[in-house]
Amino acid sequence: MDRNFMSGFVACLFSGPECNTEESVISFSTGLIDLHSHSTASDGILSPEALVSRAADYGVSCLALTDHDTLAGLDEARQAASARGMTLVNGIELSVQHEKREFHVLGLWLDTECEALRARVAAQQAARVERAREIGRRLDRAAGLANTYEHTCELAGTDAPGRPLFARYLEQAGRVRNQRHAFNRFLKQGQSAFVATPWCSMKEAIDDIHAAGGTAVLAHPHAYGLTRKKLRHFLGAFKEAGGDGLEVAMPGLTRQQSELLDECWQHFDLQVSAGSDFHSPEQKWLALGRLPPIPSGATPVWEGRLTSMNS
Numbered sequence: 001m002d003r004n005f006m007s008g009f010v011a012c013l014f015s016g017p018e019c020n021t022e023e024s025v026i027s028f029s030t031g032l033i034d035l036h037s038h039s040t041a042s043d044g045i046l047s048p049e050a051l052v053s054r055a056a057d058y059g060v061s062c063l064a065l066t067d068h069d070t071l072a073g074l075d076e077a078r079q080a081a082s083a084r085g086m087t088l089v090n091g092i093e094l095s096v097q098h099e100k101r102e103f104h105v106l107g108l109w110l111d112t113e114c115e116a117l118r119a120r121v122a123a124q125q126a127a128r129v130e131r132a133r134e135i136g137r138r139l140d141r142a143a144g145l146a147n148t149y150e151h152t153c154e155l156a157g158t159d160a161p162g163r164p165l166f167a168r169y170l171e172q173a174g175r176v177r178n179q180r181h182a183f184n185r186f187l188k189q190g191q192s193a194f195v196a197t198p199w200c201s202m203k204e205a206i207d208d209i210h211a212a213g214g215t216a217v218l219a220h221p222h223a224y225g226l227t228r229k230k231l232r233h234f235l236g237a238f239k240e241a242g243g244d245g246l247e248v249a250m251p252g253l254t255r256q257q258s259e260l261l262d263e264c265w266q267h268f269d270l271q272v273s274a275g276s277d278f279h280s281p282e283q284k285w286l287a288l289g290r291l292p293p294i295p296s297g298a299t300p301v302w303e304g305r306l307t308s309m310n311s
Helices: 003-014 048-057 074-083 115-142 148-156 165-173 179-187 202-211 228-240 255-267
Strands: 031-034 060-065 089-100 101-108 215-218 243-247 270-272
Touching: 031 270, 048 060, 048 074, 060 074, 089 115, 089 202, 101 202, 101 270, 115 148, 115 165, 115 179, 115 202, 148 165, 179 270, 202 215, 202 228, 228 255
Parallel strands: 031 060, 060 089, 215 243, 243 270
Antiparallel strands: 089 101, 101 215
């Protein structure tokens, strides 16, 4: 993972303003929508059932579970959503490599039985497991610990824990002050426990999302640390690879960031999406479903997908 993305991602994950629950939100006659969230199936803190329950408590009627490179939490989330009268969108956040940089592409409204998608997920998960094992080995040496991988797997409930989970374990083990410190000292690019991962290409990810009947959306475009020129260059490649949409309604965007994204979706004729990228209740500046409105004149990714919020 490149340095600029990691810096932006950590900033999004571990810091931010308090969430203003009175701000404008994307709403429908029966509730709110949030198309980007994470559970313990990847690097979230809540189980899929608990995530859905929290979303329902916040008035969300349509939630996409988009765990990193896995579909593992969807069955549990779907059952919980059905019990709460919610719509659960089958989703995923695929890690991709483009021009030696890492980007994240959301897949929404997926047929989870699609063989191409399942094969991609298996390959991505195998890469994640090997990366996690190597991170554990490096942390054992660098932090003076033992069996870091095994302890983090137990904490995470998965054999492919991501770096935020290793950060949580380091904090619990008393090796760092907090999770941000864990990234800065051990886990970010250039530090002793950073491990690069050979992800699939952007086109491969988009092709597999489309094979599964889904919509491909670039996640959190502000988090990659790109200049206006470089973002537009990347979005040209994203559009050429078949990308469908751009995540533009997110918590905490500055006016300048919103204006740039507004320029981009129009120039590249992309649909727009909305998501909190929720990982944990500890992120006080995030709340499920509390999102700014999508830009006037834009086509939302859910147009034609949601005929009824209760369907």
